[in-house]
Amino acid sequence: MQLAFYITSAIAVIATVMVITNHNLIHALLYLVVSFLAVAVVFYLLGAPFVAALEVIIYAGAIVVLIIFVIMMLNLKEEAVAQERQWLSRGIITGPALLSLVLLAELIYIIVGAQVAPSDAQIVDSKAVGMSLYGPYVIGVELSGILLMAGIVGAYHLGRQKKKIVHRFLEEEAS
Amino acid sequence: MTELLWIVPALPFLGAIILIILGTKLSRIAASFVGAGSVGLSALLVILIGLNYAPAAGPFRQVLWQWIDVAGLSPAFGFHLDSLSLVFIFVITFVGFLIHVYSTEFMAEDEGFARFFAYLNLFVASMLILVLADNLVLMYLGWEGVGLCSYLLIGFWYEEKKNGDAARKAFIVTRVGDTAMAIGLFMLFDIFGTLIINDILEQAPQLWSVGSQTAMVVALLLLGGAVGKSAQLPLQTWLPDAMAGPSPVSALIHAATMVTAGVYLIARMHVIFELSPTAQLCVGIIGALTLLIAGFSALTQFDLKRVLAYSTISQIGYMFLALGVGAWSAAIFHFMIHAFFKALLFLGAGAVIMVLHHEHDMFKMGGLRNKLPVIYWTFLIGSASLAALPFITAGFYSKDSILWLSFAGEKGNIWFFLAGLTGAFVTSIYTFRMVFVTFFGEAKTAVGHHTGARITIPLVILAVLSLVGGFIELPHTLGHLELFSDFLKPVLPAVAVDPSATTGMEWTIQGITMVLSLVGIFIAYHYYVRKPEQASQLKSSLAGLHRFWFMGWGFDNLYDSVLVKPYVFLATVNKNDIVDKFYSLIVYTTELLHRIFARSQGGILRWYIMSMVIGAILILTLGLLL
Amino acid sequence: MDQVPTEAGLILAGVLFTLGLISVLIRRNIIFMLISVEIMLNAAGLAFVVAGAKWSQADGQVMFIFILTMAAAEVSVGLALILQIYHQLKTLDSDAANKMKG
Numbered sequence: 048m049q050l051a052f053y054i055t056s057a058i059a060v061i062a063t064v065m066v067i068t069n070h071n072l073i074h075a076l077l078y079l080v081v082s083f084l085a086v087a088v089v090f091y092l093l094g095a096p097f098v099a100a101l102e103v104i105i106y107a108g109a110i111v112v113l114i115i116f117v118i119m120m121l122n123l124k125e126e127a128v129a130q131e132r133q134w135l136s137r138g139i140i141t142g143p144a145l146l147s148l149v150l151l152a153e154l155i156y157i158i159v160g161a162q163v164a165p166s167d168a169q170i171v172d173s174k175a176v177g178m179s180l181y182g183p184y185v186i187g188v189e190l191s192g193i194l195l196m197a198g199i200v201g202a203y204h205l206g207r208q209k210k211k212i213v214h215r216f217l218e219e220e221a222s
Numbered sequence: 223m224t225e226l227l228w229i230v231p232a233l234p235f236l237g238a239i240i241l242i243i244l245g246t247k248l249s250r251i252a253a254s255f256v257g258a259g260s261v262g263l264s265a266l267l268v269i270l271i272g273l274n275y276a277p278a279a280g281p282f283r284q285v286l287w288q289w290i291d292v293a294g295l296s297p298a299f300g301f302h303l304d305s306l307s308l309v310f311i312f313v314i315t316f317v318g319f320l321i322h323v324y325s326t327e328f329m330a331e332d333e334g335f336a337r338f339f340a341y342l343n344l345f346v347a348s349m350l351i352l353v354l355a356d357n358l359v360l361m362y363l364g365w366e367g368v369g370l371c372s373y374l375l376i377g378f379w380y381e382e383k384k385n386g387d388a389a390r391k392a393f394i395v396t397r398v399g400d401t402a403m404a405i406g407l408f409m410l411f412d413i414f415g416t417l418i419i420n421d422i423l424e425q426a427p428q429l430w431s432v433g434s435q436t437a438m439v440v441a442l443l444l445l446g447g448a449v450g451k452s453a454q455l456p457l458q459t460w461l462p463d464a465m466a467g468p469s470p471v472s473a474l475i476h477a478a479t480m481v482t483a484g485v486y487l488i489a490r491m492h493v494i495f496e497l498s499p500t501a502q503l504c505v506g507i508i509g510a511l512t513l514l515i516a517g518f519s520a521l522t523q524f525d526l527k528r529v530l531a532y533s534t535i536s537q538i539g540y541m542f543l544a545l546g547v548g549a550w551s552a553a554i555f556h557f558m559i560h561a562f563f564k565a566l567l568f569l570g571a572g573a574v575i576m577v578l579h580h581e582h583d584m585f586k587m588g589g590l591r592n593k594l595p596v597i598y599w600t601f602l603i604g605s606a607s608l609a610a611l612p613f614i615t616a617g618f619y620s621k622d623s624i625l626w627l628s629f630a631g632e633k634g635n636i637w638f639f640l641a642g643l644t645g646a647f648v649t650s651i652y653t654f655r656m657v658f659v660t661f662f663g664e665a666k667t668a669v670g671h672h673t674g675a676r677i678t679i680p681l682v683i684l685a686v687l688s689l690v691g692g693f694i695e696l697p698h699t700l701g702h703l704e705l706f707s708d709f710l711k712p713v714l715p716a717v718a719v720d721p722s723a724t725t726g727m728e729w730t731i732q733g734i735t736m737v738l739s740l741v742g743i744f745i746a747y748h749y750y751v752r753k754p755e756q757a758s759q760l761k762s763s764l765a766g767l768h769r770f771w772f773m774g775w776g777f778d779n780l781y782d783s784v785l786v787k788p789y790v791f792l793a794t795v796n797k798n799d800i801v802d803k804f805y806s807l808i809v810y811t812t813e814l815l816h817r818i819f820a821r822s823q824g825g826i827l828r829w830y831i832m833s834m835v836i837g838a839i840l841i842l843t844l845g846l847l848l
Numbered sequence: 849m850d851q852v853p854t855e856a857g858l859i860l861a862g863v864l865f866t867l868g869l870i871s872v873l874i875r876r877n878i879i880f881m882l883i884s885v886e887i888m889l890n891a892a893g894l895a896f897v898v899a900g901a902k903w904s905q906a907d908g909q910v911m912f913i914f915i916l917t918m919a920a921a922e923v924s925v926g927l928a929l930i931l932q933i934y935h936q937l938k939t940l941d942s943d944a945a946n947k948m949k950g
Contacts, residue, residue: 052852056860063864063887067871072879079883082864086894089860092852093901098893098909105916106890110923114883117927121934134876134941143828143873146835151866153842158858169904179906180913187910191917198921205928208935825946827881831872 052092059085070131072118076111083107097173223274224282227301230267230311231350233260238343245336257339258322261346265315272308280304280712281420283356290359297417302356306713309554310353310486313561317478318346320680324569325470327676328576332468338378342474345371349479353486358407358417361487365403365451368480369396375475376467388466395460399450403487406443409436423493430497441494441501445508448484452538455512459777461535462519465527469572472527477534477568478561485541485557489550492714496548502633506546510641513539515775517648521655522772526571526584529656532774533608534564536645540624543642547634549627550714551707556620558706559691563607563617566684570601573677574660578667584656589665596678598661600685605657607688609650609743612736613700616692621646623697626731630723639731646735650742658750699728857898864891878933878942882926889919 062082069075083106090099180188237260241253248256275282285300322342329338348367355361377389407417413429413436414422430437448454453461464476475481488495488505495502513536520532537560544553574590574597575582591598607617625646629639696703707716749757761768770776822833868887875881893912900908930940937944 049852052856056856059860060863060867063867066883066887067867067874072877075880075883079887082887083890086864086890089857089894090897093857093897094904095897095901095909095912098897098912101913101916102890105920106886110886110920113923113927114879117930118879120931121940127940131877131880135874140870140874143832143835144870146832146839147866147870147873150835150839150842150869151862153839153846154862154866155859156846157842158855158862161855171900171904171906171909175906176909176913179910184910184914187914191914194921195917198924202924202928205925206931825943827942827945828873828876835869835873 048092052089055085055088055092058082059089068135070128070135072123072127072131073115076115076118080107080111083111094170096170097176224271224303225284226267227271227282227284227303227354228286230264230271230315231301231347231354233264233267234343234350235347236260238340238347241336241340241343245340248336250330250335253336253339254326257336257343258319258326260343261315261319261322264346264350265312265319268308268311268315271303272312275303275305275308278712283420285356294415295359295411295417297357297359299360300356301354302419303354304713305710306486306489306554307353309558309710311350313558314346314349314353314479317561317565317684318342318349318474320683321470321474321478321565321569323676324473324572324680325468327674328470328572329468334378338375338468341371341374341378342471345375345475345480349483352483356418356420358410358419358422361419362404362407365447365483366400368475368483369393369400369451372396372464372475372480375471376464378467378471382466385466388460388463392460392464395457396450399447399457402443402450403447406440406447409440409443413440419490423491426493426497432497433499434497437494438498438501441491441498442504444487444491444494445501445505448487449508450484451487452481452484452542453535454484454508454539454542455515456777458512458516458535459774459781462528462531462774465525465531469527469568469575472531473565473568473572476531477564481534481538482541482557482561485538485545485553488542488545489554489714492545492550495545499633502546502548504546505542506628506633506638509539509542509544509546510638511539512536513543513645514641514648517645517652518771519774520652521648522768524585525582526575526587526656526660527568527582529584529652530564530567530571533567533649533652536649537564537608540621540642540645543628543638544624547628547631547638547717549624549631549717551710551716552620552623552627554710554714555695555706556624559607559616559620559688562684562691563604563615563688566600566604566681566688567608569677569681569684570597570604573597573673573681574601577670577673579670581667584660586666587660588663588667589661590669591661593665593669594661594672596681597673600678600681601661602657603685603688605653609653610646610735610739611743612739614689616688616690618735618739619692619695619697622732622735623695625735626697626728627717627719629731630720630727632718632720634720643734643738647738647742650739651746654743654746655750658746662751663754697728697732698725699732852901854898854902857901858895861891861895861898864888864894876942877940878930879940881942882923882930885926886919886923889915889922 059082062078065078066075083102087099087102090102237256240256281302281304283302285298287299289297289299329335345368348364348371352361352364355364373389373393376392377386379385410422411417414425450457461476465472516532516535520529523529541553541556607615610618610621612618625642628634628642695706865888868884868891871884872881893915896908896911933945934940
């Protein structure tokens with residue numbers, strides 16, 4: 048069990064590293080799916096089968112698909128990869144990477160340093176999650192609903208294309 | 223009938239509002255009817271109220287509404303009618319009405335016709351509020367209201383810079399006095415907790431003994447206000463310049479009514495002045511000095527209206543002299559008579575100036591006696607009244623009573639009397655100098671056009687009043703009639719006459735006055751009709767003195783070098799305000815910081831995220847270290 | 849049953865979060881930045897689930913669901929914004945959108 052956890056962890060980390068170093072968007076997204084699937088396995092191992100399923104369906108499914116749709120709409124060509132390669136120079140990477148590694152070191156220090164009692168993890172099934180969601184967290188559920196509503200309206204509003212101006216004088220003026 | 227008192231100031235105010243709102247749309251005839259008619263109706267109402275008013279019944283108080291109510295200060299919009307205010311509102315509305323009628327012809331050609339009547343009506347309304355107010359706050363409202371109208375009317379022909387300057391001068395100089403008065407009001411409120419005039423007058427004698435220091439300070443502060451408004455020493459310099467306004471304005475505001483507001487104030491608050499003999503003595507001294515200084519200045523002027531302006535200062539000096547010796551009713555009597563004859567003189571002078579195409583220099587007039595008979599005769603009557611020609615003129619009776627009381631009154635002394643006597647002598651010289659130079663001799667300027675009925679009728683009415691107005695108060699020696707002082711007795715106590723003064727002394731003094739008046743007229747006749755060359759000889763031999771008097775005893779120069787020049791100097795030095803430097807530093811620092819922080823807003827998204835990460839690292843590190 | 853150590857789970861979450869952070873910092877392409885934010889959100893959710901598993905409570909999973917909801921909304925709005933930016937500026941360079949710089 049522990050072994051399984053470490054293997055999936057390693058897969059998740061490697062897949063994520065591939066995501067952040069890849070120059071091709073589609074390839075990066077494929078690694079991202081792998082990373083999400085690995086995290087789903089970790090969830091399962093942690094005794095949370097419900098969220099493992101959600102991770103697969105929504106993260107690996109819906110969100111990545113949505114991003115792919117947008118990439119298709121943008122109709123990116125080969126130049127995009129070259130552009131990406133040019134943008135991702137070594138000089139740019141080092142500073143932020145160092146900073147982030149400091150942050151990571153601090154996080155690990157905190158986590159390891161904390162005295163954690165040995166846990167008696169049990170499987171928390173979807174029923175318990177559902178009871179909790181619609182029990183003490185019902186306000187949160189409603190707020191999420193409002194958030195999604197706002198997201199839909201916002202996405203519709205922002206994603207709408209402006210009508211082309213037909214008149215040539217006005218077009219000159221607009222440009 | 224007295225219940226209609228509130229309509230008296232309301233009518234001119236309404237007239238002013240109508241003229242301000244509809245001014246440009248009304249025809250001149252309509253504007254004249256609104257302007258003169260509203261004051262005329264007020265005058266009619268005042269006469270009706272006056273006929274129904276019995277002095278014995280005590281004052282009539284009418285509270286319209288609560289005006290302000292904050293922290294114990296609760297002045298009402300209330301009116302107080304007693305014999306003193308009745309005399310004032312009668313003069314204001316009646317003389318005011320005559321001047322309005324006169325103005326309809328005098329201003330007929332002027333572009334700002336409706337504006338003129340709007341200001342004039344507003345002035346009458348403010349002046350009525352001033353004298354009718356039952357509390358000092360409301361009185362102050364009227365006090366400032368008349369100041370504002372005076373400013374607006376002096377600068378009525380604002381296209382010329384000097385008129386605007388004169389208006390500002392008048393406004394600023396009177397403001398000095400007004401500030402003193404305001405401080406006086408604060409002190410009164412602090413002491414009495416009320417500003418209702420009657421309450422103050424009732425409580426003051428219980429609170430203060432005679433000669434109290436506080437009473438003296440309050441009285442002197444009030445005197446400061448009165449001195450500013452009434453153009454007395456040392457704030458008299460604005461009045462001669464105020465002649466820049468149209469002649470009816472000079473007649474109404476700067477002769478008959480507004481400048482006597484100071485007399486009203488002192489008479490109204492006479493209880494406080496009686497409690498402080500020092501302050502009252504100051505009133506007398508100021509009056510005596512002013513009447514002399516202004517009288518001598520009037521001797522040397524050549525502008526017809528400036529002669530009258532100095533004469534006005536001098537005559538108000540007489541009123542202050544009377545107030546100073548406690549001759550309250552004599553001062554008010556002289557105020558009324560002065561309003562008649564000085565309004566008459568100003569209106570006559572205005573008419574002369576108008577027919578001579580705005581010629582102000584009286585040495586360029588001359589010989590108008592036959593060409594303008596009505597104006598000549600009325601002007602002569604007014605001058606006779608001003609020079610106190612014995613027996614027939616009202617001015618004789620009013621001035622005589624002041625002179626007699628300044629000698630024989632309990633608070634009078636020989637110096638006051640001598641000053642008054644000298645003043646009377648000078649008055650008759652300069653008055654008839656003016657008459658002889660203007661109307662006698664040979665004509666130097668052609669007469670333009672003749673005046674109509676709307677100018678002559680007010681002149682005649684005022685001339686009649688200047689003659690017969692004096693017969694309501696006759697001295698002991700000549701009939702002994704005391705209608706006027708009896709009328710005022712409920713408000714103003716009678717003057718206490720020194721018991722040692724005898725009827726023989728009164729005869730003597732009257733005799734001296736009469737002789738001096740006649741001698742003065744003769745001197746003027748001698749120098750300006752018989753031997754004009756002697757006058758110019760005298761002038762050149764005393765050129766320095768002449769010049770000094772002509773400049774109004776150098777007060778303008780004094781104030782210019784003591785106050786105006788240093789102030790202008792400071793203003794120039796401090797043009798870039800030193801205090802501003804401090805604030806500029808704040809502005810500079812803010813701008814610097816703005817520039818520094820604006821650079822961090824580079825529009826690069828990653829940089830923002832980076833700063834967030836740095837912040838997170840700092841916080842975590844601090845958390846770990848501490 | 850040998851348990852997954854809590855520390856290890858949290859460290860995994862930390863590593864994934866840091867990788868996402870590095871990616872956000874080094875990328876100029878906004879689509880990559882969006883993907884990186886998704887990685888970071890996922891890592892945060894992972895931390896919640898690990899903590900929830902430690903106490904055998906449902907709360908951690910509930911929090912993950914909320915994060916999931918937020919991520920979905922964020923992606924939809926973010927993608928719409930990316931579309932707009934691409935139409936306006938004809939590029940995916942996030943540095944090009946700097947008209948509001950100080």
